[in-house]
Amino acid sequence: MVSRADDDNGRGREINRREFLHGAMAGAAVFALRERPAGSVVVPVQGDAVTAQIAAQHDATVKMLQDWIAFPSIAAENRGYPQGAEYMAGLATAAGFQHVEIVPTKGKPGVFATLDSGAATSLALYFMYDVKQFDPAEWSSPPLEARLVDRPGLGKVIVGRGATNTKGPQVACLAALHAFKAAGRKLPVNLVLVAEGEEEIGSPNFSQLVLKPEVEAALRKCVGIIIPLGNQDPDGSVQVNLGAKGIVELELVSTGEMWGRGPKLDVHSSLEAQLDSPVWHLVQALNTLVGPDGHTPAVAGFFDRVRPLSEAHKAILEAAIPRRNEAATKKSLGVERWFKDESWHDSLVRLVSQPTINIEGLVAGYTGPGGKTILPHRAVAKIDMRLVPDMTALGTLDLLKAHLARHGFGDIEVNMTGGYDPTETSPDSRLVQAQLAAYRAAGLDPVLWPRLAGSWPGVTFTGAPLRMAAGQYGLRHGGGAHAPDEYFVIESANPKVAGMDGAVRSYVEFFRAIA
């Protein structure tokens, strides 16, 4: 199976907006662990110098994370630039990268680094050195202090902005390099690192880094690229995804101004008697987007390019479904019924195979407590459309626009705020096989899953011109990305869930597995 999304002539990269990576993991949900003999992911393999070094450097690894958290780069606030790139470069140098280069872009600088260990195999890493904005008032401990805190049921965690998204996983990956170095062992792979500082504002300039000739050339030598961002479910289970849905995020904006009807400013609601309402207009437009079931996309042509699951994907899915725990998933989501009262099996097939139109948010007029008697001049719906192969982001956007125009809503602005095509990586790729092997080496039984229902801009790598294998990888458990009290588990209360040392070891295992 080749990677897809190569039919957009590179446009995908131009419209890339990296979806919140933590969110992309939500599709993993909750798995039932197979019964397994004694053993735990945090017990080091006896007699391995590199693994022993992980425990020896534990405090230094934790401090590396704490120091980095204390030093935020936030593109939306223009905070911590270019120092964030310099810090990232310093971390790469300290981890053993021989060539480390800060690469200017039209926005914030990126970092390109290579580590040549003389190995036969090269692997690429994608890092982000920026973090999401935060409001310290909402945190139970200061977001830049990265305090070690006991969390019932989880263990000892670091609480801080970027702890899990994604400085914690990145530090675990870097600490693996430190462990090889300190143990005097040769790294079994060469590495190519591409890091950006604008992930949280949608990676608007990342392709300038990736397509720089020497960077592209270095990436082309790699067997694939990973984002250090695997995540264990609370029961310890892990998933290897063979791809992800694409996404279009957009706003539908109905205004009196564009419509030429209704008011151009908020007016007293009594006047609705003689005026059209841009809010009712939006409600009517939205109502045309899904069918009578309030769910199935009704945009003409929406399903035309939906490629049914391949036999290979079907087999992978059927093997995985019995391992997923319906009751636990329902409980964690606060859900009683699946759409159409479908069975767990059928709802999972739908989750993997079907595109969607979702309303992320609605906002018009007065939204505070009680009421306020206005006729709003403007109403906005925030929409995301999830795409499966062979849908494309821009093609689906065009279908939506044509649909609105055809139904008399051509005045409604369609503002795409982000999106990218679906992505696929072959189960037979070395990247996927190495992920499976590394997880197994940690005593886990990973679930192979045909397609993440969430999205990530893997098409930057899997699409033209690079056509690399790409995936998320790594043991760890964290939470609260983009939210207050973001955390990363350092010492896990659950032996099935990795703490920091287990996370570091997962990268050691992966480097070995892919070599």
Next chain:
Amino acid sequence: MVSRADDDNGRGREINRREFLHGAMAGAAVFALRERPAGSVVVPVQGDAVTAQIAAQHDATVKMLQDWIAFPSIAAENRGYPQGAEYMAGLATAAGFQHVEIVPTKGKPGVFATLDSGAATSLALYFMYDVKQFDPAEWSSPPLEARLVDRPGLGKVIVGRGATNTKGPQVACLAALHAFKAAGRKLPVNLVLVAEGEEEIGSPNFSQLVLKPEVEAALRKCVGIIIPLGNQDPDGSVQVNLGAKGIVELELVSTGEMWGRGPKLDVHSSLEAQLDSPVWHLVQALNTLVGPDGHTPAVAGFFDRVRPLSEAHKAILEAAIPRRNEAATKKSLGVERWFKDESWHDSLVRLVSQPTINIEGLVAGYTGPGGKTILPHRAVAKIDMRLVPDMTALGTLDLLKAHLARHGFGDIEVNMTGGYDPTETSPDSRLVQAQLAAYRAAGLDPVLWPRLAGSWPGVTFTGAPLRMAAGQYGLRHGGGAHAPDEYFVIESANPKVAGMDGAVRSYVEFFRAIA
């Protein structure tokens, strides 16, 4: 014509929620002034001792307003109680009321006062001594300092919380009493004052004051009641309303919890593939509330109790319509077309005679900049329904609930946040005739208007058991009620618009006219 809204057995009072009074005025819109000879509303009539006194006490009147603004009572913040009632009582005493009584209620105290001047006629006044909350950071001058500020096009204004809503108009009314007293002239009417301190939270306890036996008895002796709250349009025109639409304000709340479908918390939007969405559910429910024109209420039975305009009302309306300025109204509202592309005439008939269902606000999920990939578990629409006689607030609410249940949306919560029945006062009442006469005495040519499209809880007075005539009265221009930089014009740049002295004089004229 008798007052209406007497068919609810007093329930109207229990559900009263005084709609923002400033908003209720918006229906007045913009009038074309008739051509008139020289003269201005701020030029005192020669030789009148009371009128002369208004100018003499100008500074004291302004100071009375400034002092009161400095002393806010805000029920939502439990700020300024019981001191606000004591202050109100002090103002009444200073203005000459002989009996002044603070009346406890289950909430904040009210004030009941009577001024017996031995006149043949008694008039009632409704005051509120509370004001809306404010955030000083949003103001260009401190909201409690009541500074005198030059406003281009308006003149010298006082900027402060309560300046126009409604301490300014109340001070103008009280200053008229001071002017009579200082000029040694007998007040031509006896007065009954009922004042509350919870207007801004919906007057939940006002009926306890009004229906106290001695208060009710005093009110029954009055020819009617006015709220000092007339407002001049920027071109100086004024309107006398014979009633107002009723209103129901409510929230429609769609949640996974109540629906038993979709999530009970916000979940990752990728899961929309297998889950129902409470937001789509609300969109579908809303879509049933109006017809295909996106405007006409489609709730079964909604129009059953709509009483057509009487011949008398039609005649009043037809006389008034030619005086209204379509171009100026369109400009002030930012409107190009009326509903259905109707003529100005037809849209005004609709404004006066038709009930509405308006969406004041919509809120669900993520409403900030850009997007956030969630499937919200909750969506809220804020609705107001405007009612014409003989619709009732509670009856219309019941129709809406039945409609939702019949269309499969019985799970959607309907939370009424306020409302009251329509109100009507006869054009032949002394109250209305006195308003017209007083405005004419000020050199204006008031427009008689059958029904305000906005709403106010006049039914407290016009309904059972009091069945009084009730109306808004007074010259002045102000703005920014409930908003930052609320203002009241003290010295008007436009000779057709009253400043503070013109406002005071309008009450002098009214007391004389109604006597």
